Amino acid sequence: MAELNAIEIRNVSKIFGFGEFAFAAVDKASVSIRQNEFFTLLGPSGCGKTTLLRLIAGFEFPTSGDIMLNGENIAAMPPFKRPVNTVFQSYALFPHMTVADNIGFGLTMLGRPKQEVRDRVAAMLRLVRMEALAGRRTSQISGGQQQRVALARALAPQPKVLLLDEPLSALDYKLRKDMQIELKRLQAETGITFIFVTHDQEEALTMSDRIAVMSSGKILQVGNPREIYDAPTDRFVADFIGETNFLKGRIKSVADGVADVDTPVAGRISATVPQDFHAEGEVTVVLRPEHAMLCPPDQPAACQMTGTLENVVYFGTDTHYHVRLSDGETLFTLREQNKPLQSARFAEGDRVGIALEANAARVLRN
Amino acid sequence: MARTFSIRRQRGFTTIAMICFFALYLPIAVLVFYSFNAGESLASFEGVSLRWFAKAFENQQVIDASLRSLQIAAVAAVIATIAATMAALATTRTEPYRGLTLKYAFINQPLMIPEIVTAVALLIFFARIKIWTGYSGLGYLIAAHTAFCIPFAYLPIRARLENMDLTLEKAAADLYATPWNAFRYVTLPLLWPGILAGFMLAFVISLDDVVITEFVKSAGQDTLPTYMLGQIRRTITPEMNAISTLFLLLSICVVTVFFVVNRKRV
Numbered sequence: 193m194a195e196l197n198a199i200e201i202r203n204v205s206k207i208f209g210f211g212e213f214a215f216a217a218v219d220k221a222s223v224s225i226r227q228n229e230f231f232t233l234l235g236p237s238g239c240g241k242t243t244l245l246r247l248i249a250g251f252e253f254p255t256s257g258d259i260m261l262n263g264e265n266i267a268a269m270p271p272f273k274r275p276v277n278t279v280f281q282s283y284a285l286f287p288h289m290t291v292a293d294n295i296g297f298g299l300t301m302l303g304r305p306k307q308e309v310r311d312r313v314a315a316m317l318r319l320v321r322m323e324a325l326a327g328r329r330t331s332q333i334s335g336g337q338q339q340r341v342a343l344a345r346a347l348a349p350q351p352k353v354l355l356l357d358e359p360l361s362a363l364d365y366k367l368r369k370d371m372q373i374e375l376k377r378l379q380a381e382t383g384i385t386f387i388f389v390t391h392d393q394e395e396a397l398t399m400s401d402r403i404a405v406m407s408s409g410k411i412l413q414v415g416n417p418r419e420i421y422d423a424p425t426d427r428f429v430a431d432f433i434g435e436t437n438f439l440k441g442r443i444k445s446v447a448d449g450v451a452d453v454d455t456p457v458a459g460r461i462s463a464t465v466p467q468d469f470h471a472e473g474e475v476t477v478v479l480r481p482e483h484a485m486l487c488p489p490d491q492p493a494a495c496q497m498t499g500t501l502e503n504v505v506y507f508g509t510d511t512h513y514h515v516r517l518s519d520g521e522t523l524f525t526l527r528e529q530n531k532p533l534q535s536a537r538f539a540e541g542d543r544v545g546i547a548l549e550a551n552a553a554r555v556l557r558n
Numbered sequence: 559m560a561r562t563f564s565i566r567r568q569r570g571f572t573t574i575a576m577i578c579f580f581a582l583y584l585p586i587a588v589l590v591f592y593s594f595n596a597g598e599s600l601a602s603f604e605g606v607s608l609r610w611f612a613k614a615f616e617n618q619q620v621i622d623a624s625l626r627s628l629q630i631a632a633v634a635a636v637i638a639t640i641a642a643t644m645a646a647l648a649t650t651r652t653e654p655y656r657g658l659t660l661k662y663a664f665i666n667q668p669l670m671i672p673e674i675v676t677a678v679a680l681l682i683f684f685a686r687i688k689i690w691t692g693y694s695g696l697g698y699l700i701a702a703h704t705a706f707c708i709p710f711a712y713l714p715i716r717a718r719l720e721n722m723d724l725t726l727e728k729a730a731a732d733l734y735a736t737p738w739n740a741f742r743y744v745t746l747p748l749l750w751p752g753i754l755a756g757f758m759l760a761f762v763i764s765l766d767d768v769v770i771t772e773f774v775k776s777a778g779q780d781t782l783p784t785y786m787l788g789q790i791r792r793t794i795t796p797e798m799n800a801i802s803t804l805f806l807l808l809s810i811c812v813v814t815v816f817f818v819v820n821r822k823r824v
Contacts, residue, residue: 251728271731272740284729288747297743298733349734 196263198353198385199225199248204257204267206243206409217243219409220257225353225387226402230379232388234396235406236432241389244406245355248387250274261352272301277346278355281362283338285330291341292317292326298349316344319378336367343375347382356388360395372399393433397421405429422480425466427556430478437479437524443472443555451555453477457517458497458546463553476556481527483552486513486538487545495545499524501538506530515544590806593799600794610800620801623785630696630781631764634703635711638764639757641704642711643749650719651727666713668706676706677773684774694776702774703764710763711756718752751820758816762809 206218218240225231233241246252248259250271259267266274277298285294296313304312317323320340325333330341339359346354356375360368376399379386390396396403397417404414405428412426413419424430427438441455441463451471453461465471487495502523503514508530515524524546538544565571593611597604614620645665649658668676684698726748730740768783775784782805786798 249732251731271728272734272736276732278729278732280725280729282723282725284723284725286726286729286744297730297735301730301734301736301739301743345733 195227197224197260198227198229198262199387200258200260201225201244201248202258202260204244204247204254204259206240206247206252207255216409218247218254221406221409221411222257223404223411223414225385228379228383228385230376230386230388230399230401232390232396232400232403233406234390234393234403234432236391239406240409241391241406242357243409245278245357245387245389248353249276249278249355275349275351276353276355277349277351278357279342279346279359281358283342283359283362285338285341285345287329287331289330290326291322291328291330291333294330294341295344295348297345302349312348316348319347319381320344320374335363336371339363339371340374343378347378347384350382351384353385353387356386358389358391360390361392368395375399397433405432407432423464423466423554424478425469425557427476427478427558430556435481435525435527437481437484437522437526438556439477439479439522439553441475441477443475446471451475453553453555457519457522458548461496461548461553462551463555464551465555466557469555469557471555476558477553478556479548479553481512481525482510482529483549484524484526485528485547485549486515486526487547489543489545491545494547496548497524497546499544499546501540501542501544504538504540513538513544515546586806589799590803592796593803595796595799598795600796600799610796611804613797614800614804617797619780619785620782623780623782626696626779627765627781627783630699630703631761633700634707634764635757635760637700637704638707638760639711639715639753642708642756642760643715643753645708645712646716646719646752647745650716651724666709669709673706673769676702677770680770681773696779698774698776699771699779699781702770703767706767706770707760707764711760714755714759715749715752718749718755722748754816754819758812762812765805765808 201221201223204218204221205216207214207216209215221240221244233244235241243252247254247267250266250269250273254267257267258265261274261276286297289297292313295316296309299309299312313326314323317326320343322337322340322344325337330338333341339362342359359375360371363371372395375386375388388396388399397420400417402414402416403420405412405420405426407428413424413429415423420429421433424433424436430436430438439455439458439461441453441461444452444454444460446452446465449465449467451463451465453463453475455461455477461477463477486501489495489498497515497517499515499517501513502516503512505512505514510527510529513526513528515526516522517524526546592600592603594606594608595603596607596609649661649665652658663670680698680702684702688694688698722745726744727740730744731737735743766783767781768787771781772784772787775781780788782801786801789798
């Protein structure tokens with residue numbers, strides 16, 4: 193038998209308000225989160241990701257659906273009975289307690305012997321490298337240190353699942369990068385399943401084993417970072433994660449999961465079709481900016497598209513080009529890595545061609 | 559161009575401030591000054607002496623009234639603070655709903671209804687109960703004081719609760735604290751300064767009350783303020799000043815203790 197999932201969300205809805213003011217913060221969401229996984233709920237603010245996290249923590253109860261933790265339905269269980277702990281966005285450290293008392297709070301509430309609590313607090317302080325500050329008040333330590341204490345406090349009772357509600361959003365850029373690495377290390381060392389909520393797609397891509405992208409209370413796509421980035425199935429997912437180009441087209445034929453799409457601006461394009469999706473008629477094709485290159489417009493064999501270069505933006509590692517396509521409407525973005533001492537091949541206002549890499553285009557569900 | 563508007567730079571600011579402070583403190587200063595008068599007059603100072611303090615301490619009526627005042631204030635303030643804490647929890651730890659404002663109004667009723675109206679109402683109401691039960695002890699005064707002390711205890715407690723981060727209680731629940739433990743180990747310690755402030759305020763308000771006490775008290779149940787009121791109708795000696803001075807000292811002590819305790823906690 194396969195290993196039990198750490199968390200299984202089964203057709204969960206959370207509706208706030210009544211009657212005409214009813215609003216589904218989470219809308220028939222289903223997802224399975226595996227043991228020891230770094231799982232991220234990603235989406236813009238208001239997409240329902242935090243509500244879903246609060247449903248797992250027990251601060252809200254689902255209107256319908258089940259939440260299984262290691263096979264046990266916890267949907268109606270109060271938060272203090274659930275073996276999950278939360279790292280809050282605001283940290284929510286107890287201001288009237290020392291760092292050590294904060295970390296020991298969970299175990300004390302569980303009625304563990306004093307000596308065990310002390311040992312575990314010491315181990316946790318070591319784990320987050322805060323030994324020197326055990327006796328401090330939480331108001332006397334910096335934001336980054338508070339973050340570590342919040343983590344240690346949530347990890348101390350050895351929860352089955354650790355919930356993290358945008359825990360890095362209050363930190364400055366450098367500290368955030370450090371904490372991302374720190375979080376990965378803690379997850380590897382403790383072997384606890386992490387469910388991480390963020391609106392930062394870069395953070396999600398770099399940290400997660402798998403990502404669920406949410407919008408308007410629905411889970412649109414679940415997959416590892418590469419799948420989410422390279423093979424988005426929804427327009428929203430493609431648009432939310434990274435920069436994207438959308439081309440309208442009409443399906444001519446489909447064979448072996450690859451569609452032959454006729455686009456007004458780029459002619460015939462081969463585009464991968466998502467699994468279990470019957471593609472026909474008008475569709476949208478998605479293309480990542482780094483999967484296209486500029487080419488001289490006088491080589492029609494190599495270039496699928498032509499247009500006018502409107503904008504060149506230098507980014508250090510790469511250069512972004514914005515090309516107005518021949519239909520006069522579509523603005524196509526592409527990105528080329530910079531080579532040493534390379535001078536610009538094209539200038540703003542030039543006519544350019546665009547070559548697409550093979551297997552780069554994908555058909556979207558909507 | 560004034561870069562920053564400072565009210566202290568306005569013409570006449572100092573003068574107005576001084577007039578206000580004089581109006582507030584000069585009468586009190588005079589009262590305290592004459593409590594040390596060696597003579598019997600409130601108008602001519604005849605040398606420094608503590609004789610009126612000694613006289614006040616020898617006066618059994620003053621001692622009785624003082625002890626009664628303290629007893630009523632202590633019991634009423636404790637009950638009022640407990641009730642106010644529960645009311646504050648009930649009105650802040652809930653989603654706002656229709657009728658919540660009305661409940662605020664109900665709780666704060668004693669602040670809005672003229673004291674004399676409450677006094678007359680209680681007089682009639684308690685008279686009825688006295689006939690039914692035959693009981694005529696301090697319970698009536700304590701009940702009345704408790705009632706009008708509740709809003710004074712409620713306001714600082716509610717203010718403290720409203721400023722408290724609700725996530726802290728969620729965090730406690732998340733860390734396996736039952737609702738009672740979350741209250742005991744997180745809410746209550748953080749609420750404590752508010753409760754203390756509420757208690758002090760209720761205590762001082764009870765200590766100070768004249769109108770309701772005057773109407774509700776039975777014979778021989780004078781509190782210090784009603785005793786003083788009774789005395790002033792007769793001859794006024796600096797003994798009244800001495801008692802007032804002591805009363806003032808007690809108030810200052812209570813407030814100072816509160817500030818000291820509060821500062822340590824934050």
